[in-house]
Amino acid sequence: MKLLLPLVALAALAYAPNLVSDYGLGLLIGAVTYVTLANGWALFSGHTHYVSLATVAFYGTGAYTVAVLNETLPYPLVLVAAAVIGATMALVVGLSTLRLAGVYFVIFTFGLAELVRQLITWYEVNITGTLGRYIFLDVTARDIYWQMLALGAATIALTAYVHRSRLGLALRVIGDDEVVAAHSGINLARSKLIAFVLSATILTLVGAVASPRSVYVEPAIVFNPTVSFLTVIMALLGGANRLWGPALGAVPLFLIFEWLSSNFPDTYPIFLGLLFIAVVFALPDGVLAGIERLRASRKERTA
């Protein structure tokens, strides 16, 4: 029963492109993309409370990998290459930064996204001589949607598995108190690194899968820091340490942002900022935790 509902929902979502217009399909792709990003982000940050703003560093790297390799390798191999590059990058970054705690980690990850963007810009301008790249792939919007849906479903399944595993328990302990974690026999560096690499690989794949839709790719577009912030706020809104929290936060926020950016293109960042503040103030642990608290207090009142 617990498995039935998600499977039915997945089947319905897989059939959905037959029912909607091109614009509707675009919305579906966007929503599923952000659901997958928020879930992939929460896989590492949800329990450890290491707030990463490096989402777009991996997302953009995935998109750029496709842009560079799309004419030399078959498409499935391009995706494999993107995953390998993302995982390697996460391994190097993780080894050097996971000792940083709190705000230092946040700032570092934010800097990382900028660093990658500047490095690629420098390389393209000085070595290849062209800044933008084109992606000409025989991939339809429907293909992208189904690939992203599969990736999203795989991410949620992986999260469910991690939550029940030793790794998941270790991450929760690390989120509460790293000193206790170490003194209980948890290898801090290894646990954090595994989760960070898994998370980053998914984020990189999201960028790779989404990229054929943009056709034209340049660093300023695919390394837009807003993507990192949106991912964080979506996961936090739903509840980053719950299985369905990130999805619950991503869908409504994506639709709101979509509507705001098409109706108020100039003032849209203001609303974005207000929403950020509202989420952090009103629902610091997310909607799901808020509902639970409400239920608990109602139960107490009736008891």
Next chain:
Amino acid sequence: MTLLSISSATKKFGGLTAVDNVSFNVAKGEIIGMLGPNGSGKTTLINLISGDLPATSGRITLAGDPLTGKRADQIARTGVARTFQLVRILPSLSLTENVMIPAVFGAKAHWGETARSVARDALLRVGLADRAAANAGQLTYIDQKRLELARALAAEPTLLLLDEWLAGLNPTELAEGIALIRSLTDSGITILMVEHIMEAVRALCPRVVVMNSGRLIADETTETALTDPHVIAAYLGEGHDA
């Protein structure tokens, strides 16, 4: 038989030598008290043993295996468990989960029902079994201390380090706490306890080591130590008529 051997352990923080060339042994099954005024280096020495801090020099071994140079998690898996001077619990986890952690990630690597039953036994031992499903963040201070001890016990340790575990208890709780620690030594666990409460030290520890300004100034029976002029001077100052 020596379980814990500390030889010339030294810890420097810049110009300050917090632990200065300390050496002593603890036999298997022994319960030994560590005394000394505030800031004398007791907690730092505990941190060196548990791997919370790396030693500047010296050597610490457990049953012949070196602990120095190992990370805290590796040391935990060799069978060393501890409590903290400032109590550390995992507030977002349930009591059972709190206590399960060292059973899952320790030497025995229990999982599932076995880990849960180890946790249940440990909670039973400290008298928290009836609240196993509660969240650790909701506990009172004394219950948090109990929980911390239960967590250390669930590691099924050969060496237990207690850092002022009895501090802050009222007389009734203190009597319970002393009885609890005594029941542990009866089951064969070796205990090194930092403690300021002399009543507890007298009741539990036949032998004590005393530290002052990072140095070991006494290693003798508790009776002798409590009348030792060096020890009294360390606590009350030189030239004091004790």
